[in-house]
Amino acid sequence: MGGSFIEDDWEFGSASDGVRTVVLVGRTGNGKSATGNSILGRKAFQSLSCLDGVTKTSELQRTVLEDGQIVNVIDTPGLFDRLAEPQFVGKEIVRCIGMAKDGIHAVLVVVSLRSRISIEEAAAIETLQKFFGNKISDYMILVFTGGDQLEEDDVTLDDYLSHSESVKDMLEICENRRVLFDNKTKDAAKKAEQLQQLLSLVNDVVMKNGGKPFSNDLFVEFKKGVTKLHDQAAELNSLEGYSKNEKSELEVQIRASYQEHLKQFTDMVETKIMDATRRFEQKLTEEQAARLKAEEAAQAAQMQSNYEIRLLREHIERVERENKELRMHAERGGCQIL
Numbered sequence: 001m002g003g004s005f006i007e008d009d010w011e012f013g014s015a016s017d018g019v020r021t022v023v024l025v026g027r028t029g030n031g032k033s034a035t036g037n038s039i040l041g042r043k044a045f046q047s048l049s050c051l052d053g054v055t056k057t058s059e060l061q062r063t064v065l066e067d068g069q070i071v072n073v074i075d076t077p078g079l080f081d082r083l084a085e086p087q088f089v090g091k092e093i094v095r096c097i098g099m100a101k102d103g104i105h106a107v108l109v110v111v112s113l114r115s116r117i118s119i120e121e122a123a124a125i126e127t128l129q130k131f132f133g134n135k136i137s138d139y140m141i142l143v144f145t146g147g148d149q150l151e152e153d154d155v156t157l158d159d160y161l162s163h164s165e166s167v168k169d170m171l172e173i174c175e176n177r178r179v180l181f182d183n184k185t186k187d188a189a190k191k192a193e194q195l196q197q198l199l200s201l202v203n204d205v206v207m208k209n210g211g212k213p214f215s216n217d218l219f220v221e222f223k224k225g226v227t228k229l230h231d232q233a234a235e236l237n238s239l240e241g242y243s244k245n246e247k248s249e250l251e252v253q254i255r256a257s258y259q260e261h262l263k264q265f266t267d268m269v270e271t272k273i274m275d276a277t278r279r280f281e282q283k284l285t286e287e288q289a290a291r292l293k294a295e296e297a298a299q300a301a302q303m304q305s306n307y308e309i310r311l312l313r314e315h316i317e318r319v320e321r322e323n324k325e326l327r328m329h330a331e332r333g334g335c336q337i338l
């Protein structure tokens, strides 16, 4: 037995001084797993275009950079996809908090340039802010994947981004921290350069936040549960005079109490995520209603102006007709019309 049952449940990274943890978020298909692999320099996360290749659960992989810096990379499924179930999202967020229990040094918001950037991209950022608090923005970096596509179209990233209002807001929230990524390139120099740019932005974020990773009451609460579990396991190990069976029974009780704590925590996260997404859905509905209203008003104005044009045209025609009649009448009567 010997306390090892904790690791059965929590194989995630152990307390890690000096280790940096980055989390990849964004819609399914935006290139999170591919970007994770580019950072790791190996194909650790599954990244495929087919449905089977979609990341189903959050996963942590570790790499050691050239300068010796250890980086934990957490890949996530599409937590902010519009159709994602709150129960699933809640569980995944708890899993991520478990993996990054010492905090998150950078949140990499992955956006694909291969499809139109939609309002849902901005929604991911907004939901993150609602869920974790506005401070999370200080840790965000925008990673635009599909750099190869831009090259093909011979467009610069700035040109591309300048055409989208929602991207402007996203850039503002992230204080213009953004990097272009081509996850398909075979060019070693290009690979190294884009990775360097990303790592330099991660460094900026770390400096800006005084080296402190992002953490909040959710992380603290989660950690409390894990610490309690560890303490109880240690206590169990040091118990003397108990039979093997008695110790096993105590272990079952500790596990059950921990599972209960985890369940309550997950329920709370789920409620919070539902609240955050509901608020966004509400905003989306309001925006759609406002757009519809504006369209209706524009249509009404158009109809009104069409009506006025018709009246004016009829008026001109009438005047012309009257003039013509008057002229004919005058000609017949021998008067001269000026």
Ligand SMILES: Nc1nc2c(ncn2[C@@H]2O[C@H](COP(=O)(O)OP(=O)(O)O)[C@@H](O)[C@H]2O)c(=O)[nH]1
Residues within 6 Å of the ligand: 026, 027, 028, 029, 030, 031, 032, 033, 034, 035, 046, 047, 048, 049, 050, 053, 054, 055, 110, 145, 146, 147, 148, 149, 181, 182, 183, 184
């Ligand atoms: N052309 C191109 N395709 C990419 C790039 N990044 C990712 N992809 C492709 O986009 C698809 C989805 O990528 P994936 O990493 O699984 O997205 P995820 O769902 O966000 O994890 C895969 O077919 C990737 O090969 C990129 O920079 N350029």
Ligand SMILES: [Mg+2]
Residues within 6 Å of the ligand: 032, 033, 034, 046, 047, 053, 054, 055, 075, 076, 077
């Ligand atoms: Mg994936």
